[in-house]
Amino acid sequence: MRSPRRPRGTAAAVAGSALALAACTTEAGDAGLAAPTDDGSASVTLRVWDAAAARAYAESFDAFMTEQPDIRVEVEVVPRAEYWDRVETDLAAGEMADLFWADGAGYARYAEEGALVDVGAALGDEHDEWVGVVTDLFSRDGTVWGVPQLWDPVALYYDVEMVESTGVDVEELTWAPAAGAATTGASGSRTDGDDAGEDPPTEDPTDDDPPTDGGDPPTEDTTDDGDPPAPDDTLLDAARALTTDSSGRRADDEGFDPAAPATYGFDAQGDLLAIAGSFLAQNDAALMAEGEFAFASARGEQTFGYLVDMVTRHRTAPPVVAGGPSAVDQFTGGRLALLQSGAADLRAVAESARGPWALAPLVAGPEGRVAVVDGVAAVGNAATEDEGAAVAVLRWLGSADGQAALAGQGVAPPATVGATDAFVEHWSEQGVDVAPFFELDAAVPAPSGPRVRAGLAALTPVLGEMYVGLAPVPAALARAQDAANTAMEP
Structure with missing residues (x-):
């Protein structure tokens, strides 16, 4: 087992210190487009949404301006x-930064x-090596539109004390869709098909379906009677062992009371990309295909059926509660044993975890350890007044030297391969x-497209x-997919 990380007060060192040097951090709107300054140098502004990254960039740009003294960079x-509201209004008004995160x-x-x-x-092609999945994410029609900066690979955060007390082996957890596809309960999963290309169900939801408000799950005892998982599934047994009630009984113990939960084993619904998206990819399915959402398939039903059953049937995953704590909060608060999530949550876990925690590889499915991965790139504003200076900064941002501070301060995994060791260290x-x-084993780019954000917003409530x-799962997936694709129409 890997050495657990025990809390060491705060994690301020993760973010680094603010640097009041020539490359300064400003509030948005204080700096305009690249333009000549009084001393003849160019001024380039980079906009980001993360203060810790801004401080790391300040350090990076100090090094850049040593090499390029005629270009000043502000963050x-x-x-x-x-x-994104500010991006839209500032681009329209001609007040957007020269470079910005996307x-x-x-x-x-x-x-x-x-x-x-x-x-x-x-x-061109003369740049340091970039992480392939992030480069693909920011490529359209053969054109690369952003310089990859950070990426968000997925792993399994685990509570060391809970895992050690149960003897669960978190290093080799696997799931198999048959364990969820065999259900006939609330999930309504089908059991008679595994063709990923099969047409989605066509039944329409009734008009009197109750609206969702993210409220409490059904209160009756809907737990199973300990049905065995598929032979190659170890996740469900692990989740049962790690789920306890207020009397200390495990979900696999006789007399377990699901109405009085104390801890849950695994978060099955908190992060669409890290959990559902990755499980879909591991079952030879996908959130999107050829520019449209495409998860309402037989394999999609298998996948979501497995995850929904963990919440509503096996009761080994936290329910959806409006205004309730996030999965990260439940994990750091000691109420969730296993959190499958991205590296973007490292700082939050490090700052808030009440007990020892560590990382293991993400849960593997039929296709292995496949993760849906998002990323961040620096894109250039085509309206910049000095594209030469802006491109010089972009070139720096795409180098291992340019990302060394981001990696060395632990902000997130750098998207330039040569800077990864600094993040690990x-x-x-x-x-x-x-x-x-x-x-x-593989990484799949997150959903992307001109109106994909509207699609994601439309599918979430369904x-x-x-x-x-x-x-039920089939009807909900068909309705969510239709809502998402309709929302993306021009």
């Missing part, structure tokens, strides 16, 4: 909650509208072995109904 921060769901619209610099043409000094994030048992 501005806009909180994530208002980030994720897979956010850049494609602006690339389609001609608002971004063609990074592939500007930088930072977390090793904190007592955390991050190697499981990189133990993937899947919420499914996870609380208000809609």
Whole structure:
């Protein structure tokens, strides 16, 4: 077992210290487009949504300006909650930063509208090696539209004390769709097909389906009687062993009371990409295919049926509760044993965990350890007044030297391969072995497209109904897929 990381007060060292040097951090709006300054140098502004990353960039740009003294770089921060609204209004008003962060769901619209610099043409192939899945995420029609900065590989966070007390082997957890596909309860999973290309169900939901508000799950005892999982499934038994009631009985013990939960074994619904998206990919299915959401298939029903059953039938996963604690909060608070999530949650777990925790490889499915991965890239504003200076900064941001501070301060795994060791070393000094994030058999880019953000927003409430048992899996998936694809129509 890997050495557990025990809390060491705060994790302020993860974020680094603010640097009041020439490369300064500003509030958004204080800096404009790249333009000549009084001394003849160019000024370039980079906008991000993460203050810790901004501080790391300040250190990075100090090094850049040593090599490029005629280009000054400033970093501005806009909180994530208002980030994309500000991007839209500032681009329209001609007040957007020269360079700005984008994720897979956010850049494609602006690339389609001609608002971004063609990074592939500007930088060519002469750059340090980038992580392939992130490069693919920011590529459309053969053009690369962003310089990969960070990526979010997936692993399994686990509570060391819970795992050791049960003897669960977290290093080799697997799931098999047959364990969920055999159910006939609230999930309504089918058992008679495994063709991933099969047409989704066509039945319409009734008009009197109760609306979801993310409320409490059914209160009656709907737990199973200990049905054995598929032969190659170890996750369900592990989740049962790690789920306890207020009397200390495990979910696999006689007399277990699901109405009085104390701990849950595994989070089955908290993160669409890290959990459902990755489970789909591991079952030879997908959230999206050829630009449309495509999860309402036989294999999609198997996959979601397995996850929904963990919540509503086996009661080994936290229910969906409106306004309730997040999965990360439940994990750090000692109420969740296994949290499958991305590296983006490292800092939150390190700062808040009440007890020892560590990382293991993500749960493997029929196709192995496959993760759906999002990332962050720096994109160029096509309206910049000095594209030469902006491209010079983009080139720096795409180098191992340019990402060394991001990696060395542990912000997130860098998307330049040569900077990865600095990220690993930072977390090793904190007592955390991050190697499981990189133990993937394959990585699949997160959903991307000009209007994919609207699609994701449309499918979320429908899947919420499914996870609380208000809609059977086949009907809910068909309805969610239709809502998402309709929302993406021009």
